[in-house]
Amino acid sequence: MPGKILVLAEHRAGKLKSISWEVIGFGQKLAEQLQQELKVVLIGKAIECLADEVSRKCGQKVLTIISDRCEAYTPEAHCQILSQVAQQESPFLFLMGHTYQAVDFAPKLATMLGRGFIPNCVDYQIEAGRLQFVRQVFNGKINLQVGLKGEPPYFVSLQQGAFNAYEVQSRQSPRVVNLTVPLPEEMLKRKVLEIVQAAQGKVDLSQAEIIVAGGRGLASKEKFQIILDLAHTLGAAVGASRPVTDGGWLPKEHQIGSSGQTVTPKLYIACGISGAIQHLVGMMNSSCIVAINKDPNAPIFSVADYGIVGDVFKVVPVLIELAKEIRK
Ligand SMILES: Cc1cc2nc3c(=O)[nH]c(=O)nc-3n(C[C@H](O)[C@H](O)[C@H](O)COP(=O)(O)OP(=O)(O)OC[C@H]3O[C@@H](n4cnc5c(N)ncnc54)[C@H](O)[C@@H]3O)c2cc1C
Structure with missing residues (x-):
């Protein structure tokens, strides 16, 4: 299987979301099994310290896309950036957590590139060298095995809690590389004026x-x-x-x-x-x-x-x- 595996890591308030550690852990395991390189992708404004920390903690190469225009998430910016990252890096797989953001932009991104998106996966199998993902349908009553078809990259999102974040292992080759990705103003159809914190439930x-x-x-x-x-x-x-x-x-x-x-x-x-x-x-x-x-x-x-x-x-x-x- 050609290429490498990219993991899109999400962050909030200077910290990686817990689901992103789960995706990195899974990505490392899969990269080892398929003998591929793993890189973590971080998008945002002023994320240099976070990128260093992530890279040191998991020992993987981190690709950063840093721009004032990425201070707040918008689907257009994510699609624009990630489509260019996919073209520059030619990954085999593009992994992410099954978050509100991923649900928002990933189908659009996959469609832009004419590629497939396998959402909300809970498991995977490699049989006779063929990688398949498992996702649940009919309210968790049936497990569906989904194979990869067509040209890579294949976009895959993972269900929160399906893979264990504790499996993240330091590979001791940390490095941060900043990618230059043009993000013209006219591409950005919406501007985030304010982020209003939802009323916090007492329990996370x-x-x-x-x-x-x-x-x-x-x-x-x-x-x-x-x-x-x-x-x-x-x-x-x-x-x-x-x-x-x-x-x-x-x-x-x-x-x-x-x-x-x-x-x-x-x-x-x-x-x-x-x-x-x-x-x-x-x-x-x-x-x-x-x-x-x-x-x-x-x-x-x-x-x-x-x-x-x-x-x-x-x-x-x-x-x-x-x-x-x-x-x-
Ligand atoms: C669309 C949909 C979504 C759903 N989402 C969820 C969900 O998110 N989470 C969820 O939990 N369920 C969900 N359900 C409901 C789910 O199907 C079950 O009905 C529910 O999980 C059962 O809850 P329970 O185990 O507490 O109750 P029960 O199934 O009634 O089980 C009670 C258990 O307690 C044991 N028990 C009774 N008395 C004692 C005692 N004194 N000491 C020790 N054991 C005792 C019994 O042996 C029994 O096993 C969903 C259902 C649907 C259709």
């Missing part, structure tokens, strides 16, 4: 290292309190399955799954959650999963590293006491 579960999540098995809002107690004792964030947020036991921002947040904590404790596919897609890439359920056949046990078959109202208080003992 995607950054949590430990999550204690509860489901319908907790029976009521009042009884759900033991999940909050366990989370408090462990210094963990609180997650929930959909019936919990639908029932108003917790705000919607705590929901994990296909219509909630995707999380990859180091430890996920699922209490009274059956393990419906819509829940699993949001948490199954956690590093260590502990499931507590009174039904030994509950599907959650199929993704669990440790399973406790038992009543949450008996098991959780014991865990709280144990955690308190350990913290003393």
Whole structure:
């Protein structure tokens, strides 16, 4: 397979978004398997320090496109810049996170270049030397294998949480190269006047290292309190399955799954959650999963590293006491 792999890294407030570390980690693994070179692409204004930091941290070559006109994201500037980067670099793959930005510009960019775009991938396979990506359809019920057809580059976006950011490895050949890409004023059809921060939900579960999540098995809002107690004792964030947020036991921002947040904590404790596919897609890439359920056949046990078959109202208080003992 010819060419190299480019990763578009997104950033905000001088920091790389967590999904971009996941994409870099995946890109490194794939580049090694396909014996290709990996380069990270950063677009923005005054991003020199960030580019240095990213390059040092992952040990990869970083290509920067620095312009006053890139202070705020616009789809025209991204398409204009990335189409020229694709032509200059001739990559085999162009990887990115499946973010609002990618959904906004990537189909347009792929169409401009007459290339394909495979969105929201959760896995990949290499069979007989042929690379295929896996994406979920019908609300996560069916996995679709998508092959690459036509001329490269192939544009691919990855679902948040599908690949682990902890896999990023330093290759110890950091370097930052600034690319000159013309960005004529007339190409830019819109001007960003102001960026208004959305009202912050109190919970960003995607950054949590430990999550204690509860489901319908907790029976009521009042009884759900033991999940909050366990989370408090462990210094963990609180997650929930959909019936919990639908029932108003917790705000919607705590929901994990296909219509909630995707999380990859180091430890996920699922209490009274059956393990419906819509829940699993949001948490199954956690590093260590502990499931507590009174039904030994509950599907959650199929993704669990440790399973406790038992009543949450008996098991959780014991865990709280144990955690308190350990913290003393
Ligand atoms: C379009 C769509 C999107 C969806 N999106 C999401 C989503 O984002 N997130 C999500 O979570 N769901 C989502 N769902 C809902 C999903 O299909 C399941 O209905 C839901 O995940 C089930 O939640 P649960 O496991 O808490 O409840 P249940 O499936 O009712 O499971 C409760 C579990 O608790 C166990 N239990 C009961 N009592 C106890 C006890 N005392 N001790 C121990 N265990 C006990 C039971 O054995 C059972 O396994 C979606 C559904 C649709 C159709």
